[in-house]
Amino acid sequence: MQIEIKPPYLLFLGDEPERSHAKTAVGIAHWRPELCVGQLRLPGSGVDLGFPDMAPADAAAAGAQSLIWGVAGVGGLIPEHWIASLFAAVDAGLDIVAGTHSSLSEIPGLADAANKAGVRLVDIRNPPTDLPIGSGEQRSGRRLLMVGTDCVVGKKFSALAIAKEMSCRGMNCDFRATGQTGIMIAGGGLPIDAVVSDFVSGAAEMLSPENDADHWDVIEGQGSLYHPGYAAVTLGLLHGSQPDGFVICHEAGRTMIEAFPGFQLPTIPQLIEQTIAAGRVTSPDIQCVGISLNTSTLPAKDRAEYLAKISDALGLPCVDPVATGVGPIVDYIVATFD
Amino acid sequence: MQIEIKPPYLLFLGDEPERSHAKTAVGIAHWRPELCVGQLRLPGSGVDLGFPDMAPADAAAAGAQSLIWGVAGVGGLIPEHWIASLFAAVDAGLDIVAGTHSSLSEIPGLADAANKAGVRLVDIRNPPTDLPIGSGEQRSGRRLLMVGTDCVVGKKFSALAIAKEMSCRGMNCDFRATGQTGIMIAGGGLPIDAVVSDFVSGAAEMLSPENDADHWDVIEGQGSLYHPGYAAVTLGLLHGSQPDGFVICHEAGRTMIEAFPGFQLPTIPQLIEQTIAAGRVTSPDIQCVGISLNTSTLPAKDRAEYLAKISDALGLPCVDPVATGVGPIVDYIVATFD
Missing domain, CATH: 3.40.50.720 (NAD(P)-binding Rossmann-like Domain)
Incomplete structure (x- = not known):
């Protein structure tokens, strides 16, 4: 439950x-x-x-x-x-x-x-006690996971913005919360970082259960695969979510893990590669469907060029969910999975 | 504690x-x-x-x-x-x-x-409640982690055999237990899979604390990075252990994750590559130092050739800890880290 x-x-x-x-x-x-x-x-x-x-x-x-x-x-x-x-x-x-x-x-x-x-x-910090071990079994429905270069880079905001954009377009979708504020906003969810490590992927499976074939669960991410403290949470969530697609979330200009001196962030291409390598275990066709950047630290006049440059380099939509909205990512998802 | x-x-x-x-x-x-x-x-x-x-x-x-x-x-x-x-x-x-x-x-x-x-x-199923979040900070002493293609492939046995071989040679070392039986044998340890996911890497750091520069912690592994249920445990243990070296543990002939139909084991080279990619986050110079195989399912007459073939292909010592002992792995460690 x-x-x-x-x-x-x-x-x-x-x-x-x-x-x-x-x-x-x-x-x-x-x-x-x-x-x-x-x-x-x-x-x-x-x-x-x-x-x-x-x-x-x-x-x-x-x-x-x-x-x-x-x-x-x-x-x-x-x-x-x-x-x-x-x-x-x-x-x-x-x-x-x-x-x-x-x-x-x-x-x-x-x-x-x-x-x-x-x-x-x-x-809402207490997860339920009846969580299963992850089975890895395939289930119907589509799932989209936010994947961060670090903590506090806009994963929750990006997921909420994408779910809202999908809803506005009449798509069948739910935001799935994995952290405290997200759970309050969603009216439910699971505090995935408080789950015993043996059950993290099982909890993630429970959070995004089988659904209509055209239904999207838009899942709030946690931590980072490159975080020295929290990567276990991130990997369990990735495996249990079995995402069809993922969105890289990042704060423009940040180069080091916040509050963990000496730990470099991955580059966006590195993180895409590593997420696919790890995510393939339960989602063989996992792919990146966009980049969501917090560009608030950049001069506003430089934003468009910055986003365009990353988008061109990766061949993926690149947005600032606050400044530009997430429409291009949803466009890409619709075009890719229809 | x-x-x-x-x-x-x-x-x-x-x-x-x-x-x-x-x-x-x-x-x-x-x-x-x-x-x-x-x-x-x-x-x-x-x-x-x-x-x-x-x-x-x-x-x-x-x-x-x-x-x-x-x-x-x-x-x-x-x-x-x-x-x-x-x-x-x-x-x-x-x-x-x-x-x-x-x-x-x-x-x-x-x-x-x-x-x-x-x-x-x-x-011994209950971890202590005062576990820290992993810091990723470098600490003195050497650490060796067992890394499995799956559960129940000989990680505990390999770690115990290596620690015993090191002790016999007069090396300064401890076996570090991460599971129930290991804890009973070691007289202590942490049941890492029962730790809340946010604290897994912190628990692993606590399990193998700073030590003399020439001291080896030989750490029992858990799960597999390719396991749909338990990979979060494995990654947290890898990050927190900050191993200088790791040993791949595998059962000869096993191709699928046990009790999880449809999930293929990684090849040994894949697992080495993925362990280095993930482990580098906290241990930049992490390297594989050997392969430990349970060959009990093979005809005894084929064993030597099988081990030699894998050793030659990878340029690493390849042993069956029961049949051949782990001497070649300890030789390799001594030669590499002296």
Whole structure:
């Protein structure tokens, strides 16, 4: 079973002053505004996502099913003065969904209150315990995986943008989330990096199950095959996803693995080659279908030429999902797999 | 912290009739007889490892510190009529060390008895919870990793044989265990496949820490980069081990992944190439130093020619660790890294 979050949502923002610390809520508001009935802010909050301000009881009356913990909190801790809101949410009949480092179940009395109210405390860092070992068996449906040169290079954003573009064109598709923010946005998924290594590829298989032949699962990637800490996660996800296609995600100008001094990023051609070599084990015809670059560090005037140069060199569409959109990648997918 | 098992051992064999179901005890008796003070058998046992038969109290009087659960048990379960021996061991002051699927802590009263007696119930399937994320930082000491074309191709045996050969030559070395039986034999280690995927390479770093410049860690491998279920484990272990050298382990004649129909094994040259491509991320000068083959399925008269052919083709020593010993691989290592 994947994690499932019941919509619609009340987004909890606390009194967080900084929008950059409310990434999860901002992401949900951007990608899934239709899932949100309101926001819950405390005095001093500096974040406004444009939804009606609501107390838990009002949100429940408006149909909300879940309070989403949308802010980071200092060091992942749950501030003392935010806790009353959590009890109010439970009393109003809302599930609480969070991925903070300190567990909801450690707040004295909250688990009991949730039991009594018949609601769930959903910790999206905890994968289910009934995961299978990957079988590698072929399954119907198409799958597209984001593959990064590093962490934090736009894999989630690229996957969401591609899934949205496919949906707009009437294609049959789902975004499949493998990390915390993605799971909040998708309303479900699996925190793949928290899965025991023996079951990573099995978890990835479960996340993108067999489907209609023309259906696309657009799968959020994790880590990098070239990351000294996280490559195991990346390979298990690659094998279990059995992708028909993959998109290379990269930040223009980055040359070293972030926070791991001395580790060089692969070049894009190297990463394509290595992804095919490794991915072939479960997906014999795996191919790269595009490059998605974060070019925000480049002068805007140089962007078009930069993208065109890479596209020409590789014979693949090359986009910045924010600046140019991902249309050319979806064009390429449609042309290749029809 | 790695798992640590206190020697010497009393090997528990129950009334297991089949030697093949006592693999763990047989392995310990073969590789580490000096760690064993006795064996504990129940009426009907068909296994004799040649140690004195002892009750737990006798073994404790002879210095034993741990009772080692040396048999598989049907379906990994702990038979009802074996349980009295476990209580007797606890009462005699022995730790109980097991890796069965049903946990020792589920036996009613045993955990309490262990607490009272001040002994440990050590479940070697449970990795420690304080594992770090892999850093990829270079560390002193030499490391040698076993790399398999598949599971159950002789990785543990090869590592133990190489470590023994190195010891016999007076080299400074340790066998590092990554699986249950290996941990029992080594008296410690980490069950790497039970580690959460984010921490696999970190666990492997912890398992083979920095050491004297001339010290070799000989590391038991797990899985295969070409295994549809377990490759994540294999890659994390490869990255965290940062091996200077690796040995390809393979069963002669096997062409398909065992129990995963339709998945072909890599050729030995393919596996060497892919291991170097992946391993270079944390060990830039990684190289293959030999091939270790289980040739028991071949007619004995064909063995020498078979090994020589592969050795000539690759320019590397090629041995059967049982039939020929691993001397040529250690020769090659000494010549290469001196």
